[in-house]
Amino acid sequence: MNSGENRSTTVQSIAINLLTRVLEVRELMLIVIIIIGGTAMSITTPIFFSSSNFKAILLGLSVEAIIAAGMTILLVSGGLDMSVGSTMALSGIISCIAIKFGIPVFFSVSLGILSGTLVGFINGIIIAHWLINPFIVTLGMLSIVRGLVLILANGVTIINLPESFTILGQGKLFGLQFPIILMFFVIISGDILLRRSRFFRQNYYIGSNEKAAILTGIKVKKVKIINYMLTSTLAGIAGILMAARMASASVNIGTGLELKVITASVIGGASLSGGEGSIAGAFLGALLMGTLINSMNILGIDVYWQNVITGIILITAVILDNVMKRRRESASQ
Amino acid sequence: MDNNEMLRVSGISKSFPGVKALDCVDFSLRKAEIHALVGENGAGKSTLMNILSGVIPQDEGKLVIDQKIQKFNGPLDAVKAGIGIVFQELSLIQNLSVAENLFAGRQKTNFAGFIDFRNLYARTRELLSAFSESIDPRTPVKNLSIAKQQVVEILKAVSHNPKILILDEPTSSLTHKEIDKLFRLLEEMKTNGISIIYISHHIQEIFRIADRVTVLRDGKYIATRNVAEIDEPEVVSLMVGRKITxxxxxxxxxxxxxxxxxxxxxxxxxxxxxxxxxxxxxxxxxxxxxxxxxxxxxxxxxxxxxxxxxxxxxxxxxxxxxxxxxxxxxxxxIAYATENRKSDGLFLDMTISENSIAPQLINFTHRRTDFLDQHKIDSFVENTIRTYGIRTSTAQAETRKLSGGNQQKVLLSMWLGVAxxxxxxxxxxxxxxxxxxxxxxxxxxxxxxxxxxxxxxxxxxxxxxxxxxxxxxxxxxxxxxxxxxxxxxxxxxxxxxxxxxxxxx
Missing domain, CATH: 3.40.50.300 (P-loop containing nucleotide triphosphate hydrolases)
Known part of the structure; x- marks a missing residue:
């Protein structure tokens, strides 16, 4: 009787320990939530649990997740880029216009991606050298770049693109579309770099205390500029993938994307005040949202509700984060 | 019972998980007295202060203010009971004027709910002149020197007409001249009948300004002495519990x-x-x-x-x-350890380990790649913690949670690591x-x-x-x-x- 009681209390305490651990490691928590949600959906409807549906989810979030890798690095360093959606459209439009001018696909695509890198370079220089708030600079850039896109394309969508270009978005390897494969490559290599490499680790120092980072001899300006260039380059690549997948370059592509990307990063553990976050977390954040929206579509929930629910998840994630942090702090006092 | 007694704290105890911050502490403050409260970091000064200002409740013990037993459920109760407090960190709103800071949340409004600025400025001038300060009430606080800001902060507490004023390290960012002025201000308050609890690390100051001194150590009450009957070495040895030479x-x-x-x-x-x-x-x-x-x-x-x-x-x-x-x-x-370890020296949210390697990340990478070598880092940090006597259970502890002394050791270790x-x-x-x-x-x-x-x-x-x-x-x-x-x-x-x-x- 007594020993049985003991056993149940140990089981209980192990369960509580496990639960706190899951709640503390953001990546674990997201995996648990996604698995629970996925299982529930699989039981509810047979359409959900199929490889074609899973591929559709991954393809849908591939563009977001690729950009989120860069955005997470920026958030860790205390920065932010609001212009990624516009940059994505710019890269798509420039490469498609180049193709229409008869420039070979390889060079056209390179030109598109480079246009993204250039946007990031300008963002980085203004933010790092003139010490202007990144939100303001990239918000301005969002508008400038979107304007340029409209001017360049004269407001119309470019269609009739050659197969040598559209294959970039539609081609498959091991049964997976290229954007999915590229996404996994970016997420996995990015996560390892941000966790382990000296260069990217510097971002945690900068985001945690920029003044101290300067005093310890970290080349803060250089790191920041490279961060913005990296994020915009990834946005440029995402723009090419999108245009190729759609076989068209639309002037409205990527509108509002920056918010989705930041949401994914923040759900994944990044904080707008810098110093924390992981790329794996950002991917899981994007996956959680992608799965949820897919489920809502399958269940026939009105599209308009999707925005409401995305917002609720974002705020819940941040509240939970805060509560956990405060509990840990009071426990250690 | 001392009839002249303004405040009596008896048998106050307070525990936080793992620490007994205050252990049955007594303290007494007379009318129109400046009473210094000293002790090393962690002696319990801040906890006692937080209890007196209603920020946290005590576990045991009672507070008697002006012969009345008080029980505080929040900072507002403490203000009502006549306690004013000036924290070490200034809490003024930099962009607002002196007047708006002094009477924040208590501005007189007219029939339409707008602030009556004329009345506000007049009251401010009155308060300032009572302490012979000539600051324009309309000046934004950010345009004042740190010393003047300190004065405004003190007057803000005074404007509630406290019977007891608690000052926490008020001189930490003041020059000698400014300290002289502050001390004159405190003397003036004393003659106006205000009792003052003065907390300071600078023992010399106690001898300039205080009437009595109470020493706390490790959350316990050690002694109360008349300043006239004690000297510096004795205060220090009461604080640390041994003779310092x-x-x-x-x-x-x-x-x-x-x-x-x-x-x-x-x-x-x-x-x-x-x-x-x-x-x-x-x-x-x-x-x-x-x-x-x-x-x-x-x-x-x-x-x-x-x-x-x-x-x-x-x-x-x-x-x-x-x-x-x-x-x-x-x-x-060249290495430079800054005076502001919190604002631009340390990475407070990062671990001791991450801090101590910050100026020389390049020396901790694997030979030919840019990846950090965790084994190298661990053995370096373990050695650092031992060499500099940093008191912590783990190198993975957040620097924010260390005491001031240990934080300072981490800061030095960062720089000594680069030889x-x-x-x-x-x-x-x-x-x-x-x-x-x-x-x-x-x-x-x-x-x-x-x-x-x-x-x-x-x-x-x-x-x-x-x-x-x-x-x-x-x-x-x-x-x-x-x-x-x-x-x-x-x-x-x-x-x-x-x-x-x-x-x-």
Whole structure:
């Protein structure tokens, strides 16, 4: 009787320990939530649990997740880029216009991606050298770049693109579309770099205390500029993938994307005040949202509700984060 | 029962998970008395203060204010009971005017709910003039000096007409002159019948201003004495529970007077300093004394490449260098431990381990890749924690959670890890308790003995006397005096710093 009681209390305490651990490691928590949600959906409807549906989810979030890798690095360093959606459209439009001018696909695509890198370079220089708030600079850039896109394309969508270009978005390897494969490559290599490499680790120092980072001899300006260039380059690549997948370059592509990307990063553990976050977390954040929206579509929930629910998840994630942090702090006092 | 008693605290206890912060503490405050409360960091001063101001409730014990038993459920209750408090960190709103800060949330409004500014400014002027302060009530607080802001902060507490005013380290960012003014203000309040609890790390101040002193140690009440009947060493030994002696070791033999490591020649800056010439020899500890704002930190920042001097040269081991950034200064063998460890020294949300390797990440990568080698880091950090006596259960502890002394050790360890030729330490023991102070002194001594040239900037005269082989006194951006350790006395340093004496006279 007594020993049985003991056993149940140990089981209980192990369960509580496990639960706190899951709640503390953001990546674990997201995996648990996604698995629970996925299982529930699989039981509810047979359409959900199929490889074609899973591929559709991954393809849908591939563009977001690729950009989120860069955005997470920026958030860790205390920065932010609001212009990624516009940059994505710019890269798509420039490469498609180049193709229409008869420039070979390889060079056209390179030109598109480079246009993204250039946007990031300008963002980085203004933010790092003139010490202007990144939100303001990239918000301005969002508008400038979107304007340029409209001017360049004269407001119309470019269609009739050659197969040598559209294959970039539609081609498959091991049964997976290229954007999915590229996404996994970016997420996995990015996560390892941000966790382990000296260069990217510097971002945690900068985001945690920029003044101290300067005093310890970290080349803060250089790191920041490279961060913005990296994020915009990834946005440029995402723009090419999108245009190729759609076989068209639309002037409205990527509108509002920056918010989705930041949401994914923040759900994944990044904080707008810098110093924390992981790329794996950002991917899981994007996956959680992608799965949820897919489920809502399958269940026939009105599209308009999707925005409401995305917002609720974002705020819940941040509240939970805060509560956990405060509990840990009071426990250690 | 003392009829003159304003406040009586009896048997107050407070526990936090794992710590007994206050253990059955008694304290009593008379009417119109300035009563100093001292103790090392962690002695329980802040906890007692937080209880008195209603921020946290006590576990046991009672508070009697003006013969009435009080129970606080929040800070508002404390204000109503007549307790005013001025915290160490200023809490003024920088963009708002003095008047709006003083009467925040209590502005008189007219029938339409708009603030009656004329009334607000008049009340502010009245309050300011009562304490002979001539600040324009409309001035935004950000335009005031730190000293004036401190005054506004104190008057803000006074404007609630408190019977008891609690001041926490009010002089930590003030110059000598400003401290004099603050003390006159406190005397004036005392004559107006206000009782004051004065918390300070600077023991000398107690002897200037306080009537009685109460010592806390490790959450326990130790003693209350009349200031007239006690001296500094006795207060210190009550605080630490043992006698502290400053062994002045003759270190002349370990200084190599033929090898100047740092030479500063004709350093000038348009705004901050001019004609600065000095050198620090191998194995020597040189201190820079002077008033806050004399230009000492700026000289250090110029040496470290944070400030560009208008002319002058800098030599390290006889070789000229012109660092334009910390990166270049570090490459030249200079390290700089800042005075503001929280705001620009440490990465508070990061671990001890991550902090201690910050200035030399490049030395912890695998041979040919850019990946960090965790084994290398772990063994380095383990060694660091042992060498510098950093008290923590794990290298993965957040730096924010360490005590001031341990944080300061982490900051020093960051810089000592890079084995600099010259180490500049700005206020090495600011906000550090006496035990850790002595440990930091011996770390610096050991470092000098192994050949590093050390330049210390300090505003603590006792520290300067305890640590320096030589002192440079800086006044208004110029070196106004220099003396070897045999000749260092508080009086002489103050004389040079305030311009009463100069090297030529």
């Amino acid at each position: 400053h062994n002045h070791i003759n270190r002349d033999s370990s200084i190599d007077r033929n090898t100047p490591v740092l030479q500063v020649r004709n350093f000038s800056h348009k705004k901050y300093f001019s004609d600065i010439n000095f050198e620090v020899f191998k194995g020597e500890i040189v201190s820079m004394a002077g008033l806050v704002g004399a230009g000492r930190t700026e000289i250090a920042r110029a040496i470290f490449g944070l400030l560009k001097p208008s002319h002058g040269t800098l030599l390290i081991n006889g070789k000229k260098i012109t660092p334009n950034s910390p990166v270049e200064a570090i490459a030249g063998g 600099p030729k010259v180490l500049i330490v700005d206020e090495p023991t600011k906000g550090v308790d006496i035990g850790a102070k002595n440990e930091i002194f011996s770390i610096l001594r050991h470092l000098a003995d192994t050949g590093t040239a050390i330049l210390v900037i300090s505003s603590d005269l006792l520290e300067i006397i305890a640590i320096s082989d030589r002192v440079l006194v800086v006044k208004n951006g110029r070196i106004s005096g220099e003396m070897p350790h045999q000749e260092i006395t508080e009086k002489r340093v103050i004389a040079y710093a305030s311009g009463i004496a100069s090297n030529n006279s």
